[in-house]
Amino acid sequence: MSTASSAPLFPPNHALGDAALLARLAALDAEVLTDSDDRAFYAQDIADAGVTPLAVFRPHSVAALAAGVGMATAQGLALFPRGGGMSYTAAYLPDRARSLVIDTAALTGITAINETDMFVTVECGCTWAMLDAALAPLGLRTPFWGPFSGWNATVGGSISQGTATFGTARVGTSGDTVLAFDVVAADGRMVRTGAGGQPGHQPFTRQYGPDLTGVFANDCGALGIKARITLPLEPRPAAVGGVSFLFGDFAALAAAMRAIARTGLASEAFAMDPAVTRQFAGGSGGFAQDFAALRAIGLAQGSALAGLWRMVQVARAGRAFLGREGFHLHAVAEADDAATLRRRLARIRRLCDFGAVELPSTVPTMVRAIPFAPLPILSPTGGRMLPLHGIAPWSAVAGLDAAMTALIARHADVCTAVQLTIGTSFFGVARSGLLYEPVLYWPDARLLSHERRTTTDLPRHPANPAAAALVKKIAAEMIEVFHAAGATHLQIGRVYPWARGRDAGAMALIAAIKVEIDPQGLINPGALGLP
Ligand SMILES: Cc1cc2nc3c(=O)[nH]c(=O)nc-3n(C[C@H](O)[C@H](O)[C@H](O)COP(=O)(O)OP(=O)(O)OC[C@H]3O[C@@H](n4cnc5c(N)ncnc54)[C@H](O)[C@@H]3O)c2cc1C
Structure with missing residues (x-):
């Protein structure tokens, strides 16, 4: 791992203004988007909008990603990594104007498919649909092989925040089976986890000494920007x-x-x-x-x-x-x-x-x-939707359901008044838990994020501030119900209380890793509840 005291790869140039920095970024193997519509779009997720960043940085190679990250943080810019942008917990939304959203859409390479040692290495912006299409002709797949949103969701984004669905009842969520990461630290250096972290060694297994891979799975990008991810392979079922x-x-x-x-x-x-x-x-x-x-x-x-x-x-x-x-x-x-x-x-x-x-x-x-069918990001009636979720151990499921049912009943009349409806889905997660997912649906105006990604002819609705306020209130109450039931969360982002009351020793370790990777606190600040 790099050390914060090593000589900087990209020494700060205090005379360099932001415009000159953007020009230097654009001279890399990369695009820099500065159009105001693009900047606003990439600062929104499915649920909300962040502060419009200075620009969107879209590297076309891992080398350009690493160089761009190093150059930008040397000038004090905050970085917000975005994959498919299919999340809804403010997980990559900028909190300041002097920032870049890093769009990984052009990093779609499949670096290695090793049919002997049974692993595949992909670049972070590869979607699950792309990965599946590449592995299918070989009769192979990964044990966890994507979310319903996998036509657009990326391997990097999904594994950075934790994702469930295809394979989850058998093998758990996306972080459970990952073998290795190549992570770009704030100064542009690469940190390599797993068995491939020694010269000439292959990333064929996760277990060799302390498990650093697990630290970076589900970190919501707070601990660096994943450049490449290695996953195990298995034969496709007949x-x-x-x-x-x-x-x-x-x-x-x-x-x-x-x-x-x-x-x-x-x-x-x-x-x-x-x-x-x-x-x-x-x-x-x-x-x-x-x-x-x-x-x-x-x-x-x-x-x-x-x-x-x-x-x-x-x-x-x-x-x-x-x-x-x-x-x-x-x-x-x-x-x-x-x-x-x-x-x-x-x-x-x-x-x-x-x-x-x-x-x-x-x-x-x-x-x-059609596992990766393009799905609407609006409700079937063109309204907004906000999924919440928690994974509860089976012993807590009945209590969780009773508390959630009571919460929904308590708000029934006000919900009817603003046309807010709530439905719940459930997913089995390996042997030990149930993913419980209430989804709130209400008629409201679209964000740019919905406009650009909705191709079907769905009804439009005027702004509905009363419903939007109620959604926020109910969501906050639901999060407390999950916490009281001892539930865990995927997509922690800036919404779920992962850091609250967490064991002091564990928090000190995570904080030390964060400082080692990102001493100025410029990589996705606020994600996971870290500064
Ligand atoms: C219609 C629909 C269906 C969905 N279906 C499912 C489902 O079946 N199962 C499920 O679990 N979820 C589902 N989701 C939620 C979401 O799509 C998934 O969690 C998905 O995996 C997110 O991937 P993404 O590439 O869009 O990540 P993003 O939303 O772009 O990013 C997610 C997080 O990862 C970070 N990140 C992104 N790339 C990197 C990187 N290279 N390095 C470090 N950090 C990074 C971001 O900063 C952010 O914190 C669904 C959402 C929608 C709208």
């Missing part, structure tokens, strides 16, 4: 299938999800309460989107006849069953052959025996046919 069930209440749903989690049989297990299901029953994409999904389902079946048969089944089931009130559970299992898959699905069916009714498996089939 057979994939899903089952869906309808439960009468949350207690029965949670009992089934816990039973499935204990066996490790599912790769994904996710569920929705009646309010979320109602949002999707109408759907925003209509026939064209359904047809595209059906086509993908057909292509995913391996043979034309099998594909046709599956398309007919799914089309016949349609979306009608989504209108059935209750808690909908969808579980996906994988195996090396069809017979093993059938046995696994049969076991999952038996574990759902809590008075549940089996439904057509349309949702898991569609999700796996």
Whole structure:
């Protein structure tokens, strides 16, 4: 690791003004965006807007990233790294004008696919969809292989903040399986974690001495800018299938999800309460989107006849069953052959025996046919949405649900008055916990962030300050409920109370690492609750 006392790679030049610095950055293998619309757009996430930065720095190579970081911090500029910009916890929003947003969109290279030692190294801006497309022809994938937003979300952003979904019921969240990072420190030096940190060694395993890789996973970019990430590889499963069930209440749903989690049989297990299901029953994409999904389902079946048969089944089931009130559970299992898959699905069916009714498996089939479909970032009615979440240990899940249900009931009348609705989704996380995700939906004006990224023709709404204020109040209360239940969080950003009351020894260590990497506190200041 670099030391703060080493000779600076980029000595500060106090005579250099900001305009001259931007010109020097632009002379690297990089773009510098100074247009006011671009600066405003990159300072927004899905939920909020930060202070407009001086410019957006988009390096085209890891060398340019490292040089740009070193040059900018030498002149005292704060840096806010942004991947796909698909988060909603103010995780990369600038807090000052003398800053740069670092856009990693051009760092999409896949540096190594090592089929012998079974690892892949990607640049931080590679999306999960790009990675999957590169690995699929080789019959390979990574054990955690992306979020629903993976058509746009980057490997660097996802692993920096922690992400769930594909593979999560089996292997946990995005940081659990990462092998190594190459991280750019504030002075432009590279810090290399994992087994590849010695000359001529490969990053084929995470375990060799103290686990520095884990320190940088989920750091929200506060501990440096990830340039490259190494992930393990595994063979793609030959057979994939899903089952869906309808439960009468949350207690029965949670009992089934816990039973499935204990066996490790599912790769994904996710569920929705009646309010979320109602949002999707109408759907925003209509026939064209359904047809595209059906086509993908057909292509995913391996043979034309099998594909046709599956398309007919799914089309016949349609979306009608989504209108059935209750808690909908969808579980996906994988195996090396069809017979093993059938046995696994049969076991999952038996574990759902809590008075549940089996439904057509349309949702898991569609999700796996197009895992990285472009998803709207507005609600199906063109309104705003704000997801919150916590991962609770199974022992705390019933108490968490009771407290959250009471909180929502307490606000029911005021929510109705401002057209704010709340629905909750649930995801199994490996064997030990449930990701509980209430989503707030309300009609409101769009941010530039929504304007630029919404291509479908959704209704527009005027500003709704009463609802926006209520959203903030309810979100703050929900975060307290999660904290009281002992829940952990992905996407800590500037929203979740990771630092609050944390063990003093652990905090002192993290602070020391932060100072070592970023002595002036210029890399994503405020993220994780660190200065
Ligand atoms: C429609 C939709 C669907 C979603 N689905 C899921 C889902 O299935 N599962 C889930 O967990 N989340 C989901 N999310 C939330 C979000 O998309 C994911 O967490 C995603 O992984 C974020 O990746 P990103 O590249 O957009 O990161 P960003 O939002 O760009 O950044 C996230 C954090 O990482 C930091 N960062 C980015 N790049 C770097 C870097 N190179 N080095 C250091 N720090 C960096 C940023 O500063 C920030 O703190 C969804 C969001 C939307 C809008």
